[in-house]
Amino acid sequence: MAFISTGYNPAKPMENRISDIGPKDYNEFYPPVIAKNKGKWSHHEILEPGVLVHVADSGDEVYTVRVGGCRLMSTTHINEICEIADKHCDGHLRFTTRNNIEFMVDSKDKVEPLKNDLASRKFPGGSLKFPIGGTGAGVTNIVHTQGWIHCHTPATDASGTVKATMDVLFDDFQQMKLPAQLRVSMACCLNMCGAVHCSDIAILGYHRKPPMLDHEYLDKFCEIPLAIAACPTAAIKPSKIKLANGTEVKSVEVKNERCMYCGNCYTMCPSMPLADTVGDGIVLMAGGKVSNRISVPKFSKVVVAFLPNEMPRWPSMTKAISQMVNAYSNGANKYERLGDWAERIGWEKFFEVCELEFTHHLIDDFRQQAYMSWRQSTQFKF
Amino acid sequence: MAKHETPFLDQLESGPWPSFVSDLKQQAEVRAKNEEGVEFQIPQDCVDDLLGVLELSYKHGRTHWKHGGIVGVFGYGGGVIGRYCDQPEMFPGVQHFHTMRVAQPAGKYYTSDYLRQLTKLWDFRGSGVTNMHGATGDIVLLGTTTPQLEEVFWTLTHDMGQDLGGSGSNLRTPADCLGSSRCEYSCYDTNALVHFMTNEYQDELHRPAFPYKFKFKFDGCPNCCVASIARSDMSFIGTWRDNIRIDQDAVNKYVENDAAYPSNAGAHKGRDWGPFDLEKEVLGLCPTKCMKFENKKLFIDDANCTRCMHCINVMPRALKIGKDTGCSILCGAKAPILDGAQMGSLLVPFIEVNPDNDYEALTEVVENVWDWWMEEGKNRERLGELIMRQGFQKLLEVTGIKAVPQHVQYPRTNPYIFWKEDEVEGGWERDVDEYRKHHLR
Numbered sequence: 083m084a085f086i087s088t089g090y091n092p093a094k095p096m097e098n099r100i101s102d103i104g105p106k107d108y109n110e111f112y113p114p115v116i117a118k119n120k121g122k123w124s125h126h127e128i129l130e131p132g133v134l135v136h137v138a139d140s141g142d143e144v145y146t147v148r149v150g151g152c153r154l155m156s157t158t159h160i161n162e163i164c165e166i167a168d169k170h171c172d173g174h175l176r177f178t179t180r181n182n183i184e185f186m187v188d189s190k191d192k193v194e195p196l197k198n199d200l201a202s203r204k205f206p207g208g209s210l211k212f213p214i215g216g217t218g219a220g221v222t223n224i225v226h227t228q229g230w231i232h233c234h235t236p237a238t239d240a241s242g243t244v245k246a247t248m249d250v251l252f253d254d255f256q257q258m259k260l261p262a263q264l265r266v267s268m269a270c271c272l273n274m275c276g277a278v279h280c281s282d283i284a285i286l287g288y289h290r291k292p293p294m295l296d297h298e299y300l301d302k303f304c305e306i307p308l309a310i311a312a313c314p315t316a317a318i319k320p321s322k323i324k325l326a327n328g329t330e331v332k333s334v335e336v337k338n339e340r341c342m343y344c345g346n347c348y349t350m351c352p353s354m355p356l357a358d359t360v361g362d363g364i365v366l367m368a369g370g371k372v373s374n375r376i377s378v379p380k381f382s383k384v385v386v387a388f389l390p391n392e393m394p395r396w397p398s399m400t401k402a403i404s405q406m407v408n409a410y411s412n413g414a415n416k417y418e419r420l421g422d423w424a425e426r427i428g429w430e431k432f433f434e435v436c437e438l439e440f441t442h443h444l445i446d447d448f449r450q451q452a453y454m455s456w457r458q459s460t461q462f463k464f
Numbered sequence: 465m466a467k468h469e470t471p472f473l474d475q476l477e478s479g480p481w482p483s484f485v486s487d488l489k490q491q492a493e494v495r496a497k498n499e500e501g502v503e504f505q506i507p508q509d510c511v512d513d514l515l516g517v518l519e520l521s522y523k524h525g526r527t528h529w530k531h532g533g534i535v536g537v538f539g540y541g542g543g544v545i546g547r548y549c550d551q552p553e554m555f556p557g558v559q560h561f562h563t564m565r566v567a568q569p570a571g572k573y574y575t576s577d578y579l580r581q582l583t584k585l586w587d588f589r590g591s592g593v594t595n596m597h598g599a600t601g602d603i604v605l606l607g608t609t610t611p612q613l614e615e616v617f618w619t620l621t622h623d624m625g626q627d628l629g630g631s632g633s634n635l636r637t638p639a640d641c642l643g644s645s646r647c648e649y650s651c652y653d654t655n656a657l658v659h660f661m662t663n664e665y666q667d668e669l670h671r672p673a674f675p676y677k678f679k680f681k682f683d684g685c686p687n688c689c690v691a692s693i694a695r696s697d698m699s700f701i702g703t704w705r706d707n708i709r710i711d712q713d714a715v716n717k718y719v720e721n722d723a724a725y726p727s728n729a730g731a732h733k734g735r736d737w738g739p740f741d742l743e744k745e746v747l748g749l750c751p752t753k754c755m756k757f758e759n760k761k762l763f764i765d766d767a768n769c770t771r772c773m774h775c776i777n778v779m780p781r782a783l784k785i786g787k788d789t790g791c792s793i794l795c796g797a798k799a800p801i802l803d804g805a806q807m808g809s810l811l812v813p814f815i816e817v818n819p820d821n822d823y824e825a826l827t828e829v830v831e832n833v834w835d836w837w838m839e840e841g842k843n844r845e846r847l848g849e850l851i852m853r854q855g856f857q858k859l860l861e862v863t864g865i866k867a868v869p870q871h872v873q874y875p876r877t878n879p880y881i882f883w884k885e886d887e888v889e890g891g892w893e894r895d896v897d898e899y900r901k902h903h904l905r
Contacts, residue, residue, distance in 0.1 A: 083504060083505065083507075083508075084503070085505065085611065086503060086505060087615065088615045088618040088619055089622075090617075090618045092614070095538040095539070096538075096539075098622075099538070099539070099621075100621035100622055101539060101621065101627070102627065102666040102667065102670060103621060103625060103626070103627045103666075104567060104627050104662050104663040105567035105568060105570070105626070105627065105637075105659065105662055106569045106624075106625060106626055107569070107659065108570035108573055108645075108655045108659060110569075110575070110578075111569055111573035111578065112573055113573075116646055120644055120645050120646075120653075121644040121650075121653065123646065123647065123648040124648060124781075125648055125729070125780040126647075126648065126729055126780060127726065127729050127730045127780075128729055128730035128731055128733065129730065130733070131734065136646055136647075136648070144646065150481065150482060152482050152487060153595045153596060153597065153598075154484045154487070154593070154594075155484075155593075155594050155595065155596045156488060156491035156592055156593055156594070157491070157583035157586055157587050157592040157593075157594065158487070158490050158491050158494050159487050159490075159491075160579055160582075160594065161583055163579070164579050164583075165576075167575075167576045168576050173575050173576040173577060174573070174574070175574055175576070176571060176572050176573040177572040178572070179601075179639070179641065179689060179690050179691070181596070183596075186646075205477065205482070205483055205486035205487065205490070206477075206486060206490075207474075207477025207478055207483050207485070207486045208477065208478050209480060209481060209486060210480050210481070210482060211482055213480060213481065213482065217731070218728070218731030218732065218734075219731045219732045219734065219735075220734065225599065226599075227599060229527075230522070230527050231514070231606075232529060232547060232561070232563065232606055232607070233527060234527060234530050234547070235531075236527050239518075241484045242476055242522070245476050245479070245483060245484060245485075249479035249480060249481045252479070252480045252481055255481075257734040258730075258731055258733055258734035258735075259734035259735035260734075260735075263731070269799075272800065272801065273801055274799035274800065275599050275600075275799075277599070277694055277695035277799045279694065279799055279800055279805040280691065280694035280805075311843065314801060314802040314844075315802070348531070352530050357525075357527055358525075359525035359526060360525075362525060370694075372688045372694045373687050373688050374686035374687070374701075374771075374772050374773065375687060375772050375773050375777060376749055376751055376772055376774045377751070379688070379693050379807055381805050381807070391525045393472050393522040393523075393525065394473065394475045394476050394522055395475065395476070416732060416745065417749060417774070417778075449804060451804050
């Protein structure tokens with residue numbers, strides 16, 4: 083494994099340096115039918131789950147086959163995507179915001195061969211490599227974060243919870259029989275680098291124990307002021323600790339009741355780990371949306387305060403999600419998003435029909451906005 | 465033969481949804497066989513070790529990654545995230561396993577030629593594991609060692625014309641929906657605008673000068689497919705000021721349940737919802753009830769339309785967005801940390817999106833907002849939190865935007881108005897002796 087240099091010279095980092103050039107120009111990547119008809123599209127139709135046609139004013143058509151993708155993806159898999167794009171789409175493709183892959187062709191007769199090719203590809207373990215779907219009134223792909231594959235503060239895994247959930251909701255990925263689209267999102271800790279707070283259903287990893295303090299090493303590994311400044315609730319203060327061997331060391335003290343388990347201190351200071359086998363688990367939220375359609379965008383609400391991490395398939399979590407999806411599917415009107423349905427029937431009925439237990443943890447007690455969520459009315463259902 | 469036993473992960477190979485475990489296993493195998501003869505610059509078995517460390521997390525219910533120190537490329541303060549494994553002896557292949565963010569193209573369109581250049585580079589100098597894409601929008605290259613960072617950057621910039629994305633207290637890589645490239649709803653060319661803004665603000669993207677992270681996102685219409693209203697400090701959402709264009713013949717095709725005119729562009733085909741009912745499904749669900757259908761003619765009272773998109777979504781062959789298009793700008797959205805989640809608040813109801821003058825109307829708003837935030841924002845304070853702390857009125861003041869009723873859902877419910885001295889006639893300095901001439905002590 084000999085080091086092979088590109089020509090970069092560490093002694094003269096500015097020599098021949100190119101910087102600040104930004105992303106590639108999208109014009110290089112458009113399929114010809116897109117480049118030609120951009121800004122001149124007349125309408126579109128979802129022909130069947132996962133297959134769309136967009137019709138231009140010129141009469142040109144572009145057929146799109148959408149397939150689910152894992153956001154965690156190997157170069158081997160990407161090369162296979164390229165092979166498919168070369169074979170059917172003159173080397174063009176795109177990804178969607180929700181980690182789907184879209185293969186586009188410029189005539190209808192190219193659709194079936196493309197679909198057949200995509201549907202035939204499976205991993206040795208039996209899962210589909212390119213499931214077609216994710217359109218219209220169904221479940222589309224889950225957007226998610228890193229989880230245990232690559233992050234230092236997750237309270238659960240991301241790819242695993244997503245795989246388990248999508249396996250359970252798979253029929254609704256490949257069909258369009260729900261009242262409206264149902265968007266599921268996943269973030270593996272409360273920092274939510276995948277902003278899941280406006281999703282129909284949100285899976286959220288959550289820690290429940292404040293950080294442990296590795297006093298003997300803390301001052302050696304960490305800049306104490308940075309660890310203190312990292313805390314969003316000002317729960318950390320400097321302290322002096324006498325170790326078992328009698329030496330006094332500089333360290334920190336955490337006011338546990340102020341800790342919200344975000345792990346920001348651990349980001350700054352590896353001597354403050356907070357992950358815990360039984361402390362960590364899943365919060366479920368529901369009823370959010372980002373679209374302005376009919377009703378205004380709204381936040382998701384916490385509907386399950388905690389479920390344990392049950393590796394590798396999180397059955398309690400997928401069961402609760404299924405209960406919500408089924409109750410929504412049975413109860414909502416055409417076009418009605420999950421949150422709009424819950425508001426129409428009332429959240430007290432939501433818990434009843436979803437067979438979810440309401441606990442005191444679900445009553446907001448965090449700062450000013452908490453009051454807005456309490457019931458200031460005699461209008462409620464028994 | 466796999467390097468590590470993975471009994472937990474093996475259970476994620478079954479079921480219909482694509483298995484990331486199967487994908488990682490095939491990647492480990494491809495690296496082990498190395499039929500291409502790649503001179504791997506990081507450990508050949510790194511993907512085996514990645515599976516191993518992930519399996520250990522499934523066993524422990526805890527992560528085995530540490531956040532890692534300061535790594536990056538010379539002159540940039542973002543784009544690379546240091547990452548180290550906390551069991552380096554068990555998993556030496558992923559001992560140092562840094563992330564590189566690569567700025568994605570607008571609309572996430574690609575050619576296979578470009579992607580193959582990228583996979584070739586990442587097989588050679590990294591793990592061959594990626595995210596397509598990260599939550600913010602970047603292409604994420606997952607796992608390489610410190611000496612490879614400059615080398616990857618060199619190849620990206622010299623051979624591929626490709627730069628890194630943002631991380632840390634920078635402008636994060638802006639992201640967009642596909643916009644007018646393939647969507648008839650789009651009120652402006654999101655691809656062109658996101659590309660312009662990303663290039664215009666390269667310095668802000670690469671060199672941390674902000675109190676905290678800052679995100680731009682560009683949605684072509686109020687359907688908000690890229691969720692800008694929920695997750696970007698400045699959200700640019702396409703809209704229009706004139707009338708929805710109506711094709712009355714096409715409206716009647718929908719009313720007649722013509723098979724070529726399925727409701728909601730066919731999105732509800734999977735269930736029998738009964739025949740399409742214009743009154744119930746469109747007029748009855750219109751949030752402002754500004755529509756009526758009489759004598760086979762649809763009327764829209766556009767002055768009372770709030771452009772929610774519902775009727776257009778239901779009947780895309782009959783109804784089109786207006787022609788006087790531009791965008792609204794909303795500010796301050798963010799996830800819940802710390803004071804709770806915030807949705808973007810409307811700052812500019814309508815602004816032109818004009819490429820011919822380099823979008824000067826938009827950049828003026830952006831730069832005014834940044835000047836204020838960089839001056840007043842505390843360390844790790846998002847724009848939304850600064851707006852909460854100093855007030856929406858302050859945001860209007862620094863951007864020179866006049867208050868209009870569109871800025872609020874309803875006017876304030878308390879009368880505690882903090883008048884400024886220059887707003888009150890005569891100011892606050894008064895002569896108490898003069899007052900006492902008429903009011904005894």
